[in-house]
Amino acid sequence: MKRLFDVICSALGLIVLSPLLLIIAIIIVITSPGGVFFRGVRVGKEGIPFKIFKFRSMVPNAEGNGKWNVAEQDPRVTSIGRILRKTKLDELPQLINVLLGDMSLVGPRPELQVYVDMYTECEKKILMNRPGITDWASLVNISQYVGFSNAYDPDRYYLEKVRPVKLKLQLHYYEKQSFLEDIRILYWTVWKVISRSEKLPKDIMSVLADAFPTERGIIHG
Secondary structure (H helix, E strand, O other), X not given: OHHHHHHHHHHHHHHHOHHHHHHXXXXXXXXXXXXXXXXXXXXXXXXXXXXXXXXXXXXXXXXXXXXXXXXOOOOOEOHHHHHHHHHXXXXXXXXXXXXXXXXXXXXXXXXXXXXXXXXXXXXXXXHHOOOEEEOHHHHHOOOHHHHHXXXXXXXXXXXXXXXXXXXXXXXXXXXXXXXXHHXXXXXXXXXXXXXXXXXOOHHHHXXXXXXXXXXXXXXXX
């Protein structure tokens, strides 16, 4: 049922959003050389790598080179890219990955190999799920772009503050996953993007409070 739901929703999404996607693509081409899409390699289900679709928000060949995470004022980010990243519009082309079967609408966000290599044996269970466009960790860290911007070292901020929360919630999803849970995550995703509220479901707040009792700023950010 989940795969059928993914195919139907991603196909409809691409059709309905096609005018917006075309406008964004044209603006990217006009304002910055280097193509429309970013096709970075991410780790998928069962550890199989795939190339993710995102609207390009940075200069060509910007990812990596010892610097993986991006702050708002990072010189690698283009002018239109800052808007795309803040509004999450750069993520919309991942509907193509969902249609192709690389990703799902809901699932743990696909990770870079450098961070997957750090997984413990317990954390490797995350790879049993197809990665998704959204999950509870995405909603908790919806403002992580701001955190990166305020951090002296965005990569260290990610490792010490963002990644532990992501892993905890991705393991929680692994244990609790169901079609109804996916629908609930999609509902909260739409609500959070529209409202920009810090509110989260009580059960998710409870998971975070138990695991990170002193990290209130991260839990709400």
